[in-house]
Amino acid sequence: RWTDESARVATLPEMSARDPPHRVLLGVMSNPVKPAMRAQQRKWAGHFQHAANVDVRFVLGTTFFNNTQRPPPEWDELKAEEKEHKDIIFVEGREKLPHVGVVTEKSASFWLSRGAESPGYEWYCKCDDDTLVHLSRLGETLANVTRSLGRTAHVYFGHLKWRGWEAGHRFQACGGGWGDSAKTLSDILGGGGMPDGSRYPPCPHAAGP
Structure with missing residues (x-):
């Protein structure tokens, strides 16, 4: 348990x-x-x-x-x-x-x-x-x-939280932040923005939660 x-x-x-x-x-x-x-x-x-x-x-x-x-x-x-x-x-x-x-x-x-x-x-x-x-x-x-x-x-x-992980890289996180499944899908398809104004790339091979 x-x-x-x-x-x-x-x-x-x-x-x-x-x-x-x-x-x-x-x-x-x-x-x-x-x-x-x-x-x-x-x-x-x-x-x-x-x-x-x-x-x-x-x-x-x-x-x-x-x-x-x-x-x-x-x-x-x-x-x-x-x-x-x-x-x-x-x-x-x-x-x-x-x-x-x-x-x-x-x-x-x-x-x-x-x-x-x-x-x-x-x-x-x-x-x-x-x-x-x-x-x-x-x-x-x-x-x-x-x-x-x-x-x-x-x-x-407890609870589960969805997160994108780069497949094949142990637990290398994919994307710029925690979020729900919709946020993870957005990261997979198009990447997203960082707090400093830069963007991280799409994560096509991400897996979760």
């Missing part, structure tokens, strides 16, 4: 006190050079000690966009941070993508790998590092979804 940070709360049956809590893994898409953001997230999570069934992990890529290895100073700092907190995971995705959808590659790798590499969770969730998730409500809401639909149901709880 998967969820996104933009999930909307639905009216669902209340959990029974006899129901065991369902384990939830929340992956926070984190910037390797912004430890202060991770510190803020850890402080926030500390307010939800009673939400013991929700584990927060910070998701980092293994390389940068230009395929170079992470610079030694940053790598050493991250190793020390991981040793202290034990809440960082690395996925096969690139950091610092120079286009819209900066964490898309990491997100896709996270979704593809977590079930096998972090087994035992009822739900696998993700959010950005500028989103503060109410961990107790997240756990309770997802448990109610499970109770309502059953443990064997395949569930995506």
Whole structure:
């Protein structure tokens, strides 16, 4: 089961006190050079000690966009941070993508790998590092979804947003901004305008969402 940070709360049956809590893994898409953001997230999570069934992990890529290895100073700092907190995971995705959808590659790798590499969770969730998730409500809401639909149901709880991606270029974004399917079609056929007045070319091979 998967969820996104933009999930909307639905009216669902209340959990029974006899129901065991369902384990939830929340992956926070984190910037390797912004430890202060991770510190803020850890402080926030500390307010939800009673939400013991929700584990927060910070998701980092293994390389940068230009395929170079992470610079030694940053790598050493991250190793020390991981040793202290034990809440960082690395996925096969690139950091610092120079286009819209900066964490898309990491997100896709996270979704593809977590079930096998972090087994035992009822739900696998993700959010950005500028989103503060109410961990107790997240756990309770997802448990109610499970109770309502059953443990064997395949569930995506969140929203999908259409975006054009250049086919054959991993997750190279196509076009100048996020939008609905009509915006993507416009990008595919004719390109579009940029904030600086220039235009980006048509994206005939774009795929989405």
